[in-house]
Amino acid sequence: MSMSKQLAAGVLGGLAHFSWPIAEARRPFDRHGAPPRAGPVSFVAQNRGIYDEGDEADTFFEIVAGVVRTCRFSSDGRRQIDAFYVAKEFFGFEPGAEHRLSAEAVSNCTLISYRRRGSEKSASHDQAQSSLLLPYVMRNMVRAQEHALLLRCRSAVEKVGMFLMEWAAHSPNAQVIVLEMTRRDIGDYLGITIETVSRSLAQLERAAVIELSSAREIRIRDPVALRELNA
Amino acid sequence: MSMSKQLAAGVLGGLAHFSWPIAEARRPFDRHGAPPRAGPVSFVAQNRGIYDEGDEADTFFEIVAGVVRTCRFSSDGRRQIDAFYVAKEFFGFEPGAEHRLSAEAVSNCTLISYRRRGSEKSASHDQAQSSLLLPYVMRNMVRAQEHALLLRCRSAVEKVGMFLMEWAAHSPNAQVIVLEMTRRDIGDYLGITIETVSRSLAQLERAAVIELSSAREIRIRDPVALRELNA
């Protein structure tokens, strides 16, 4: 898109990036393919971390390809997923000096990194960057608000239904959804267990609303019924 | 604050405002006091609407005094509260042409209104406004994200505990919280019923964590125990 070119021209800063296997000792960058290109493009393999909660937030990212999740871990070890990001979306731009969430690659990812201008004390320092970023920050704000509303649907089936609607919108073919993420990812995003995710999908299949071609590929048979769940 | 002066100088637009009793036929402005002042300051009485979901979003607001809730109504009549806003905070600035949520006065409110510059197609039209607003939009983004995380706490008591922590931070005296909102407001914010809110508070009182001087006034007896609920 032209927007990414604008940002690349206006904001870019080449940075070396590192990623690590999740829930293991951190170790250096491990790509899937060629050696790292000089410049702001980086590759991150499936399930590897991009940054951690508490890391310095001097860099933010645009996704070229793949899916990223931002998440937080509570002290009892449970994981909460804040959002999934797909191609052409931005993540990691935050108000403070540190990342408030961790970011991890759901699938193999290609990212463009941008260096953030100005600290939180002089956020208006670079007006050009601010005004370019505002629409993206607002989109993330709306996303978080809609997510919070989603989480208050009463039933698990409604939550799963709304999740499917969200991903149908991202999908090239609105009839067939290919899920990049595991049941655990879905559960941690919706605030329910993997068993309940599975049962909800089974229930929707029994009601002939969807059809599970495989565990990760879902065909929508009755879009109207699916939409009515949300109401 | 100096920020509000900056915005008033940079962005202001005088607008006549209207509010209405909630869940009744809309009727014109009904203040609590003197006639409406010319200019961007308006008064809204408790429980009256400020704008509705779907209204044109050409205006946004700063709170001088009082508490505002933004909310949405699902088709089954249930209300979901997205956020509470207090003095010095902004609300109603949105990416699209229409408000995505309704806004209502929890208590009697004094507001400053600002006219939004530029449509969504030319959001970067007014760079000065964009860069001034960015920090506020980001704060609202963070707020929504934290809210989404809050909603996934397992137990109702944890949710209520986190809610109390939030409001203790706003309170002048950190030991005593005066709730401006009803149990229904709290329940709709936390995604639980008023009965469960009440039971959770009773449970915290039995555990000697808090003390309910009256229904709306809560004294925190054991801040450490309260904080540990969240972990």
Next chain:
DNA sequence: CGTGAGTTTGACGCTGTTCAATACTTGTGG
């Protein structure tokens, strides 16, 4: 063909919702 991660399904218990009754608070009018 075996292994391990991911997924599905079943049985049971707990937590929050629902429905219902009671108490408290505030404002209004006699």
Next chain:
DNA sequence: CCACAAGTATTGAACAGCGTCAAACTCACG
């Protein structure tokens, strides 16, 4: 000043849905 009404809050009992634990199944990969 008291009585009454309406809104708000608390408490109880029964039920339903989701979480938990456990076992079986599927699939990709070596």
